[in-house]
Amino acid sequence: MTPTEQAAVRPPLPVKMVIAGGFGVGKTTAVGSISEIVPLTTEAAITEVAAGVDDLTHTPRKTTTTVAMDFGCITIDPTLKLYLFGTPGQDRFxxxxxxxxxxxxxxxxxVDTRRLDDCYAAVDYFEHKQIPFAVALNAxxxxxxxDLDEVRWALDVAERVPVVVFDARERGSVRxxxxxxLELALARTGA
Incomplete structure (x- = not known):
């Protein structure tokens, strides 16, 4: 039996990945764009009270917000399946x-480059936990x-942290x- 045939017999290795960031940056959209299943979302309506707490300046059409998590998955190849967990963006969660x-x-x-302040907490979190991460500027x-260098400087992230531009609405871009x-995580494990 060839390695490819053996891989086809075994279920893919489950790998957990987190999608994080501030309020309204595109986490739910990214999970929905890439997931091969209908994503599980915990969206709630933005009330007048929440609108007073959450800055809707750059997202005026936003009517819902994640209050627990988003969940989706994507099979990368017959040997690997990513399980995606999107975090809520507000500090209170x-x-x-x-x-x-x-x-x-x-x-x-x-990251929404129109409001970099909203992503500092997420960057700090991953740095503190020493979890490999990349910064994705949602276009x-x-x-x-x-530009990428300005964002890297503003966030004060190390050179080893990739900073990329992507579009959360585009499946290939999210992929x-x-x-x-995933490459960062594999490099860290020496695989």
Missing amino acids: GFMWDDLVEGAVGGLVI FDGRIEH DALLVV
């Missing part, structure tokens, strides 16, 4: 992050406000960003 990140091989921190309306994180 930060207490869930430790549980969502438990067992993850890496994370993708999504809202097809563009970003700052490429996730593969960057």
Whole structure:
């Protein structure tokens, strides 16, 4: 039996990855764009009270928000399946992050370059936990406000942390960003 035939007989290796970032940066959209199953989302309507707490300036059409997590999955090849866990973006739901990140091989921190301040907590979290991560600048309306070097400097992330541009609405773009994180995780394990 060839290695390919053996791989086809075994189920794919399950790998957990986290998609994180601030409020309204595109986490739910990214999970929905790539997932091969209908994603599980925990979306709730943004109330007038929440609208007063959550800054909707750059996302005026946003009517819902993640209050627990998003979940989806994608089979990379017959040997590997990514299970994606999207975090809630608001600080008030930060207490869930430790549980969502438990067992993850890496994370993708999504950034809206129009409001870099919203992603510092996610970057700090992954750095503190020493979990491999990449920073993905979501190209809202097809563009970003700052170039990669400016964002790297502003976030003060090490050179070993990849900073990429992607579009959370585009399946192939999300795939490429996730593969960057997967390569980081594999390099860390020496695989």
